[in-house]
Amino acid sequence: MAAQNNPQKGQNRTLSHIHLSLYLLFIAFLLTVFIGTVMFLFVSLNIPDVGSLTEYNPPATTVILDRYGKQVDRIFTENRYVIPYDKMPEQLPLAFVAAEDARFFQHAGVDAWSILRALLHNISKGGRGQGGSTITQQVARSLLLSPEKTYTRKIKEAILAYKIDKTLSKKEILHIYLNQIYFGEGAHGVDAAARVYFDKRAEQLNLAEIAILAGLPQAPSRYSPFKHFDLTKKRQAYVLNRMAEEGYITPTMARKAYDQTLLWGAPLERDDDSRYFIQYVKNYIQNKYGTDALVSGGLTVETTLDQELQKYAASAVSRGVAKWAVRQTRKSTDLPQAALVAMESETGHVRAVVGGTDFDKSQFNRATQAKRQPGSSFKPIVYAAALQTNFTPASIIIDEPLELPGSNGASSWQPQNFSEEFYGPTTISTALIHSRNIVTIKLLQEMGIDPARRLARALGIASPMMKNLSLALGSSEVTLLELTGAYTAFANQGKRSLPVFITRIIDRNGKILEQWQADGEQVLDEETAFQITHILKNAIAEGTGRNAGGLPQESAGKTGTTDKYRDAWFIGYTPEIVCGVWLGFDRRESLGTNETGGKACAPVWLDFMQHVPYKQTKFAVPENIVFLPITPETGAFDPSNLDRSTWLPFKKDMLPWDTQTPAPAEEVFPGLK
Numbered sequence: 001m002a003a004q005n006n007p008q009k010g011q012n013r014t015l016s017h018i019h020l021s022l023y024l025l026f027i028a029f030l031l032t033v034f035i036g037t038v039m040f041l042f043v044s045l046n047i048p049d050v051g052s053l054t055e056y057n058p059p060a061t062t063v064i065l066d067r068y069g070k071q072v073d074r075i076f077t078e079n080r081y082v083i084p085y086d087k088m089p090e091q092l093p094l095a096f097v098a099a100e101d102a103r104f105f106q107h108a109g110v111d112a113w114s115i116l117r118a119l120l121h122n123i124s125k126g127g128r129g130q131g132g133s134t135i136t137q138q139v140a141r142s143l144l145l146s147p148e149k150t151y152t153r154k155i156k157e158a159i160l161a162y163k164i165d166k167t168l169s170k171k172e173i174l175h176i177y178l179n180q181i182y183f184g185e186g187a188h189g190v191d192a193a194a195r196v197y198f199d200k201r202a203e204q205l206n207l208a209e210i211a212i213l214a215g216l217p218q219a220p221s222r223y224s225p226f227k228h229f230d231l232t233k234k235r236q237a238y239v240l241n242r243m244a245e246e247g248y249i250t251p252t253m254a255r256k257a258y259d260q261t262l263l264w265g266a267p268l269e270r271d272d273d274s275r276y277f278i279q280y281v282k283n284y285i286q287n288k289y290g291t292d293a294l295v296s297g298g299l300t301v302e303t304t305l306d307q308e309l310q311k312y313a314a315s316a317v318s319r320g321v322a323k324w325a326v327r328q329t330r331k332s333t334d335l336p337q338a339a340l341v342a343m344e345s346e347t348g349h350v351r352a353v354v355g356g357t358d359f360d361k362s363q364f365n366r367a368t369q370a371k372r373q374p375g376s377s378f379k380p381i382v383y384a385a386a387l388q389t390n391f392t393p394a395s396i397i398i399d400e401p402l403e404l405p406g407s408n409g410a411s412s413w414q415p416q417n418f419s420e421e422f423y424g425p426t427t428i429s430t431a432l433i434h435s436r437n438i439v440t441i442k443l444l445q446e447m448g449i450d451p452a453r454r455l456a457r458a459l460g461i462a463s464p465m466m467k468n469l470s471l472a473l474g475s476s477e478v479t480l481l482e483l484t485g486a487y488t489a490f491a492n493q494g495k496r497s498l499p500v501f502i503t504r505i506i507d508r509n510g511k512i513l514e515q516w517q518a519d520g521e522q523v524l525d526e527e528t529a530f531q532i533t534h535i536l537k538n539a540i541a542e543g544t545g546r547n548a549g550g551l552p553q554e555s556a557g558k559t560g561t562t563d564k565y566r567d568a569w570f571i572g573y574t575p576e577i578v579c580g581v582w583l584g585f586d587r588r589e590s591l592g593t594n595e596t597g598g599k600a601c602a603p604v605w606l607d608f609m610q611h612v613p614y615k616q617t618k619f620a621v622p623e624n625i626v627f628l629p630i631t632p633e634t635g636a637f638d639p640s641n642l643d644r645s646t647w648l649p650f651k652k653d654m655l656p657w658d659t660q661t662p663a664p665a666e667e668v669f670p671g672l673k
Contacts, residue, residue: 047156048144050163056176060298060508066305072271073278077296081191082508085175087203093174095214098242101135109136109165110158135177136161142180184220199265208260211239273314276355276365277305281501298508304349304500312611313340313352320604321357328592337586339366339480342579345488348497371477376435377560377569378474380532382444383432385451387528393429393648394635394656397439415441427635429648432535433543437473444472458523459486459496484580490532491573494524526622527651533619534649547602548572553617559597564590570601575616581605625649
């Protein structure tokens with residue numbers, strides 16, 4: 001008899017299997033929760049502090065501006081300009097929210113719905129085509145985590161996003177996000193992107209431009225308007241449609257923005273002519289504020305640079321060196337160096353600097369760093385010191401052979417004039433006009449060395465100076481910038497203006513770190529300054545500086561040439577601008593016979609100065625100055641012989657009356673008091 005099946009037993013076995021399965025599932029669940037909890041705790045112990053984000057201070061671009069506010073250079077590790085949230089156009093953050101994280105204002109840093117939607121999308125597509133990261137997660141990933149793609153990092157990212165959302169406001173999160181993300185073309189942050197793509201600041205963007213930028217972060221290279229314009233427009237349309245769907249704009253606004261013609265920015269062109277000027281500014285910032293401030297501090301540096309004049313300066317120097325090469329039949333590989341400095345006499349603002357003939361080959365700035373003997377271009381300082389004592393332009397010194405004892409056991413010194421001739425009784429006015437060495441040495445000898453040295457210091461010359469009579473001939477090495485700055489006192493009624501390259505430095509938060517203040521110091525009486533100016537006007541009209549003549553406004557200047565023609569100088573000025581030019585070899589070899597300051601440098605000065613705009617045409621004559629006719633051979637006042645007289649400026653309290661004067665000056669010149 002066949003055995004009968006026991007349905008009760010089968011049912012019990014089935015229930016046992018179910019119970020076992022449920023038990024195992026429960027154990028697996030507990031194990032999963034346990035492992036997840038352990039992993040969460042482990043990861044939580046190793047996540048960064050989000051508190052650092054409350055002081056968001058990313059690397060930012062330092063910009064250098066010219067005197068008109070135009071950008072001439074930028075320095076950065078990451079090209080970024082931090083813009084406050086409140087300065088952004090209202091539609092700007094909304095465009096990014098619509099395109100990147102529609103539920104940004106509702107979720108708590110992590111959006112479960114977005115993650116699930118992205119997961120289902122990726123499964124349906126069979127790959128990883130879509131991510132679920134929120135804007136807050138992107139901030140966490142960018143600033144607090146490494147770029148590695150691991151599950152551990154994703155957990156950290158979610159935890160950090162939650163903490164960030166609890167620590168910062170939504171505006172603060174958007175502020176960080178919009179200043180941090182990468183837009184392609186080297187632009188970090190939305191303000192840098194606005195400048196790169198549209199040549200404007202972020203606060204100036206319109207809706208069409210905002211939509212372009214909001215579409216870039218997902219794939220900056222793929223959607224770059226410079227590379228794939230068709231894809232850029234598709235992405236722009238997507239952003240505009242999303243903004244309309246979210247109610248941030250109307251469909252009509254979206255259509256109008258899409259149809260709007262876009263004007264793209266051009267790459268910042270390097271200003272090769274200004275690189276010596278710019279490098280000087282960079283060195284100043286680096287030395288005073290440090291390298292980090294220069295390359296990532298986000299400083300705004302306002303300078304005195306005049307780019308137009310800088311181009312003229314560079315061209316004038318190039319032509320001057322080329323003309324020298326023709327005269328000396330030299331090859332282009334064996335050319336001297338040259339430098340030029342132009343500055344405003346009243347303010348000291350440096351308008352142009354040329355530090356050499358080729359910045360790429362040599363960054364050494366011969367205008368600001370090279371110390372060379374100035375030769376006779378130093379003489380006006382000696383004469384100004386004398387005119388401040390008991391000398392007048394008509395004072396007579398005998399130009400005759402001179403022998404001076406050598407120093408430290410050396411043989412005696414027998415200085416010569418450039419012409420190797422002697423001229424007998426000579427007014428100091430004539431001596432300076434024609435650059436007579438003997439008279440200058442004897443003048444310094446009679447006056448004393450210390451007054452000249454003190455005046456040179458007061459005029460801004462900081463380089464060491466000789467304490468012997470060779471100082472009269474410019475034996476002490478100075479920089480072109482120093483000597484050009486010294487001449488500002490002659491042009492500016494005795495007020496010295498120290499050279500100024502930077503007018504203001506502003507930090508990334510708008511705080512002024514330093515600002516130029518006018519500091520013109522009266523180091524000469526205005527009458528002495530005018531007397532030197534009058535004499536140096538004649539140096540251009542009839543003396544060693546004749547090659548600098550021809551400007552429509554009054555000009556004054558002095559040449560300088562050192563032994564064996566190693567250095568050539570010309571420092572000249574108009575009522576508004578002082579300009580110095582130097583020519584020479586770095587290895588200090590001769591420029592060639594007769595390559596004087598008047599021949600090698602004065603034409604360069606004139607070439608440049610012809611392009612300088614001007615308002616004043618004449619030097620102001622102080623009230624305490626009177627012009628009198630002087631006999632050049634005697635230095636005496638003689639109104640009876642006006643045809644042979646030279647009219648010279650005198651201080652009213654230092655008039656050159658001669659005991660043999662036929663009549664008092666007041667009778668000959670009724671206006672004289």
